Amino acid sequence: MSNKLWGGRFHGQAADWVDDFGASIHLDYQLAAEDIEGSIAHATMLAKQGILTEEELEQIIAGLNEIREEILAQTFEVSVKNEDIHLNIEAKLTELIGPVAGKLHTARSRNDQVATDFHLWLKHRLPAVKEKIQGLQEALVNLAEDNVETLMPGYTHLQHAQPISYGHYLLAYFDMLERDYERFTFNEKHTDLMPLGAAALAGTTFPIDRSFVADELGFGQLYHNSLDAVSDRDFALEFLANAAILMAHLSRMAEEMILWTSFEFNYLELSDSFSTGSSIMPQKKNADFAELSRGKTGGVYGHLMGLLTVMKGLPLAYNKDMQEDKAGVFDSFETIMNVLQVFTGMIATMTVKKGNMRAALKGDYSNATELADYLVKKGMPFRQAHAVVGSLVYQGIEAGLPLEDMPLEELQKASELIDEEVYQVLKPETAVNARTSFGGTAMKNVEKELQRAQAILQAK
Ligand code: ARG
DSSP states (O other): OOSSTTGGGOOSOOOHHHHHHHOOHHHHGGGHHHHHHHHHHHHHHHHHTTSSOHHHHHHHHHHHHHHHHHHHTTOOOOOGGGOSHHHHHHHHHHHHHGGGGGGGGTTOOHHHHHHHHHHHHHHHHHHHHHHHHHHHHHHHHHHHHTOTTOEEEEEETTEEEEEEEHHHHHHHHHHHHHHHHHHHHHHHHHHTEEOTTOTTTTOOSSOOOHHHHHHHHTOSEEOSOHHHHHHOOHHHHHHHHHHHHHHHHHHHHHHHHHHHTSTTTOOEEOOGGGOBOOSSOTTOOBOHHHHHHHHHHHHHHHHHHHHHHHHTTOOSSOOGGGGGGHHHHHHHHHHHHHHHHHHHHHHHHOEEOHHHHHHTTTTSOTTHHHHHHHHHHTTOOHHHHHHHHHHHHHHHHHHTOOGGGSOHHHHHHHOTTOOTTHHHHTSHHHHHHTOOSTTOOOHHHHHHHHHHHHHHHHHO
């Protein structure tokens, strides 16, 4: 017989390298705490149902607690011979308490066991992800408070478009992160489903009490279908999709930080603690951590595509392919936690060069829409106003004269509707404050949205 826990029907031994190939212990070691928690709940239920005696339960719990101590003390030794964390713990339990350890697996399969551990693992960690998102939202709100009146060019196609409040820009990211927060909250719902009790795939003949186990473990719901319970990885896919979208947001912000700390833009300066120098060029101050965050986005996207591809085409129920579900989730969790922390620090400590942002609006023609709107309000059709202002812009560029510096007679040559008050209209402050439409960048709107953001944070 093979020396495996499942070795009854085997006569030969697997080669060592085959054991290595099949094992997942290097990864699922991370599930150790959840595995023990799940086993204690399962054993407690078995005893309550009269499937184990109280004495057997005590022995099993004592053994599992001892293993937990070893894991905490980092003295727990594992082997690829025992494939994964579940079998390593069971093997150790057998070593500690003898054959009664074998009763723990009554009415359970590794298929529902691993799914339960994985759900628990994520369920325990989603609140921390949400907390980190909230931390970054707080940093954005704090900075926005200081920058409602900071004006800068708003961009489309990375060309100066119209002036905006920098506070408005920061709150855009607040709202993006709020949706991320909501997505992870939704993710909690599908992570809160307990697979245990589905056994291998079809349920069990033992009189188990799944609701009791769910209560013990803090799960709100049970999977209603045993096949679904052991073959569902939607909760992991949702996590990866949410992480990918979050990373897309952070990567966009990273890109702006990298651009805006460049010599050409010079809108921001990162603190020394969140930037790096060059080993050869003494003047360099690089936005390394923003770049690295942007780069790590690729890995998280890859994990999402990886698991989607693992799951596609898998017949119900469990297939060993599904062992590949954990690496990406573990790695993405670590990545988003770190990246969120880095962004929170970068934002809280960077210097906003308000004067440079404001100066970038000088002579950039980002007030051209103001002039067109001004003409429209005086009765000119918008398309005609667009053309009139377009030719003024052309003229201005040729002469090196921004709209706000053109003499009134010049402007009036383009349209008699223009008078002295136009110079007020052409100021970036006027342009921003005129955008009072719901969601627009007017400072009083930004003030209001800032209050809403603060209220959202306080309610969490
Ligand atoms: N290590 C496996 C995994 O992570 C555990 C489940 C194995 N079940 C089985 N029937 N081989 O998916």
